[in-house]
Amino acid sequence: MKYDIIIGLEIHAELKTKSKMFCSCDNDAEGKRPNTVVCPICLGHPGTLPAANKQAIEWTILTGLALNCKVSKLSKFDRKHYFYPDLPKGYQISQYDLPLVYDGYLEINGDKIDITRIHLEEDTGKLTHPNNKKYTLADYNRAGTPLMELVTEPIIKTAEQAKEFCQKYRQILRYLEISDADMEKGQMRCEANISAQEKGKWKYEDGEIKPIGNYKLNPKVEVKNINSFKAVEKAINYEIKRQIAALEDGEKLVQETRGWNENIGKTVSQRVKETSADYRYFPEPDLPPLNIGAKWIKKIKAQLTELPEDKKKRFMDQYKFDGETAEILTGEKDLANYAEQVISELRAWINATGDNWERQKNKLAKISSNWLINELFKHLREDKLSIGDLKITAENFAELITLVYQEKINSSAGTKILEKMYKNGGDPTDIMSEMGLEQIDNKAELEKTIKKILTKNKKQVAEYKSGKENILQFFVGQTMAATKGKANPKTVIKILKKMLS
Ligand SMILES: [Zn+2]
Structure with missing residues (x-):
């Protein structure tokens, strides 16, 4: 140009x-x-x-x-x-x-x-x-x-x-x-x-744009x-x-x-x-x-709170968030404060279980940011609401994260619980019990269900054995449907692989 x-x-x-x-x-x-x-x-x-x-x-x-x-x-x-x-x-x-x-x-x-x-x-x-x-x-x-x-x-x-x-x-x-x-x-x-x-x-000189020559x-x-x-x-x-x-x-x-x-x-x-x-x-x-x-x-300087750039850098250092995640989490001060309250609740929980916070914090921060950004903030943005309108306390949100972290619920159950909390507030563990969303991780129970599915779908089993390995997803889907979405997908995959070989 x-x-x-x-x-x-x-x-x-x-x-x-x-x-x-x-x-x-x-x-x-x-x-x-x-x-x-x-x-x-x-x-x-x-x-x-x-x-x-x-x-x-x-x-x-x-x-x-x-x-x-x-x-x-x-x-x-x-x-x-x-x-x-x-x-x-x-x-x-x-x-x-x-x-x-x-x-x-x-x-x-x-x-x-x-x-x-x-x-x-x-x-x-x-x-x-x-x-x-x-x-x-x-x-x-x-x-x-x-x-x-x-x-x-x-x-x-x-x-x-x-x-x-x-x-x-x-x-x-x-x-x-x-x-x-x-x-x-x-x-x-x-x-x-x-x-x-x-x-x-x-x-550009002394704050002015000046011509060169004529x-x-x-x-x-x-x-x-x-x-x-x-x-x-x-x-x-x-x-x-x-x-x-x-x-x-x-x-x-x-x-x-x-x-x-x-x-x-x-x-x-x-x-x-x-x-x-x-x-x-x-x-x-x-x-x-x-x-x-x-x-x-x-006196005025003393009122200067942590600014967005500093907060973003601190979030990256302290919780190992990537730049993009930290940018979104600190986009608005009240969202950033809420995210930090959630993490502080998780820290208290980890300490209470006797585990080491330093060892677990990155994993917990990652799960939290995922649920905050992709679920909670998205809902708020769509409904044009702010954190002040939110019915979910940071404590309850953190508890939902612990349920996911402990694999007591899978992510589809987590989404259902969050929807309910978003509408009416409430304790995620109670909602999980009321709605019967507790994850099925019982091996014997899952093996029984999977065995039935494999017997019913002989053609797909044969296809899998002939090398079409992506058929595995079909069996996972069938198992999730049979358990109303409550099976632990990781356990399901493990059992499927074992039984199919
Ligand atoms: Zn006046």
Whole structure:
């Protein structure tokens, strides 16, 4: 390819503080009637005074610490002016030259993606444009919600990498429990700056893309309205293709803002980009600057819990999970905690039996991860439920694993028991007895059943003896059917092989 693709991201995330950013209004407006969660401050009435939300400031610093950022010793809020009906004050309180945190990075598959800054601002209201009406509806419930904006350096190379960055960032916000960051609900919003430059004719220096020689840089395009992770990838890929096609055709690209239209799968021009001067930034006179001392940072740092990458590595080290398994188990914090509770219950059980945990833990961890990922997590995902809705305690789930581990039940019985526990909770051993699912492992009993099957299927026996060894599966199936799925398949195979030879 003749071009290098240069992508930078701006990601907004709503913080789930109790109150709004500069007033004491309830910050949870979900399901509430329009314009009922508002007050003179967030409506921007003259004469009102904002007061900054300390929790939102601390959470932004916490996010910065999680993303290897530096914390500003001196930070402040600024007014960003623009006129739009979703902005009741006529300006937005944001941060211009002294963001709370700066100079961090997030690693994506071994590539360090540099983070320029993370600053804090307030969200706008929401406008609705009813079809075929001459008016617009304005709801200011969301106006004043704390909004954290992360800006990356323009060093992302592909749409896929941009998507992965957004996903990893959301995972961290959820681990920190500061934002639900649901893109469909607009709690997290991504914007991408994209440009295509000819290879070898530009360089990245001091955080800027600079031309080499007399090369003229192609303008960058900002893409907005991206409402899902899938759309991040699709919108960027579309834009890359569009820009390259335009350059190849000798068309002139302009610096502009384009919106992603999911229905037609295209970006559509919205407006020519304002430069920062158009916003007439100046320091917010109603809020004092913030002095952030070492003591305060230390206090915030203490709230930093184990992050997804660290948890994943620990799961791999401690329980010998492979990378993919560890990635799935640690995908969400509460799933990871549940998995770890299950393993801790198993450890207590092994110790109680007098066995050695270190010797058994890898096998038990493997069975557990298999049942957690392929059964439990799958059910939860299909039913759109979270661990909080689950009726199975970690203790009972661990007990189910011990039944499988001890071969008291086979996997088909395990699935039946799990279904029942998933619906109504309960003790797996009790369910096993009630449903009569205990595995049949009695040799004499199984031999009797198998003997009958072999006598009934002389033709297949002959085929097996003539060398068609995969006929064995047929006999296993017959035996499982005859025992209503309760036979221990391992024992069945052993007996079959012996009797057939
Ligand atoms: Zn308010």
